[in-house]
Amino acid sequence: MTELTDKEKMTRIRNVLPPDEELYDLAEVFKVFGDQTRVKIMYSILRGELCVAEISDVLEMTQSAISHQLRILKNAKLVKSRRDGKVIYYSLDDDHVAQILRIGTEHLEEQNEKGEE
Amino acid sequence: MTELTDKEKMTRIRNVLPPDEELYDLAEVFKVFGDQTRVKIMYSILRGELCVAEISDVLEMTQSAISHQLRILKNAKLVKSRRDGKVIYYSLDDDHVAQILRIGTEHLEEQNEKGEE
DNA sequence: TGTACATATGAACAGATGTAAATATGTTCA
DNA sequence: TGAACATATTTACATCTGTTCATATGTACA
Numbered sequence: 001m002t003e004l005t006d007k008e009k010m011t012r013i014r015n016v017l018p019p020d021e022e023l024y025d026l027a028e029v030f031k032v033f034g035d036q037t038r039v040k041i042m043y044s045i046l047r048g049e050l051c052v053a054e055i056s057d058v059l060e061m062t063q064s065a066i067s068h069q070l071r072i073l074k075n076a077k078l079v080k081s082r083r084d085g086k087v088i089y090y091s092l093d094d095d096h097v098a099q100i101l102r103i104g105t106e107h108l109e110e111q112n113e114k115g116e117e
Numbered sequence: 118m119t120e121l122t123d124k125e126k127m128t129r130i131r132n133v134l135p136p137d138e139e140l141y142d143l144a145e146v147f148k149v150f151g152d153q154t155r156v157k158i159m160y161s162i163l164r165g166e167l168c169v170a171e172i173s174d175v176l177e178m179t180q181s182a183i184s185h186q187l188r189i190l191k192n193a194k195l196v197k198s199r200r201d202g203k204v205i206y207y208s209l210d211d212d213h214v215a216q217i218l219r220i221g222t223e224h225l226e227e228q229n230e231k232g233e234e
Numbered sequence: 235t236g237t238a239c240a241t242a243t244g245a246a247c248a249g250a251t252g253t254a255a256a257t258a259t260g261t262t263c264a
Numbered sequence: 265t266g267a268a269c270a271t272a273t274t275t276a277c278a279t280c281t282g283t284t285c286a287t288a289t290g291t292a293c294a
Contacts, residue, residue, distance in 0.1 A: 017157065018222070022225070023160065027153040029225065030147050030217075033144070033150070043134050044134060047133065058131050063272095064273090100221065107146065107217075154282080205240075205241065
């Protein structure tokens, strides 16, 4: 068991980190989660697909604002779409999205409980 | 089995959504995850605590920049700290943080696999 | 007490972000 | 084809965010 110098310790930790590009992409994904409107959209389609107009109705926001946010969600592959005639239905893209929402919510609840003690 | 009017359908969905304040807080938490520097910090302390100077070393960023981001992480309860003399050690606050990082990474990997097909 | 060291904070600035308004695209159906 | 409808896109703008630089706070130890 040899002792590590500080420099060696830092190098080791640096080597364990995922590559910069991966960390960048990861931050980009979370950035997409980090907006109230987009969180609301994801929650509103958590139990099943909705079209743009329905989402606008539910959130009481303009069609333009919703459409912009849907594009961002779709680019990040958090949401997918399906066309049926004029109407386009949106739903969550994969199960990770719902999982992240759930764990985030759990985190909040746990922190709230801690705060009450 | 009665048919629902569009208005009733929207009202139902709206009623299933968590309260606005909760969705706001949730977005705020994800916002904190949504920065490359903060993601790097969280990853660097994933396997054990590090002090501010060590994190600065690993990420090759100024002490000030790291300290600012640590405060944001701490306010969001994603990170906790422990003082030992002059030195302050930081570590992840609860297991949800690591879980969210992991699921986010899984999501990216899965999307990359899909893209390769 | 005073010096050295570790970390935190405040101000300022460049760059990024979300929304509304207007307009464009794409689809259906007469 | 053209009118009507659903959604997407462009532009513009106000607001927010991360970093640097300078400085303050807090701790240990002589």
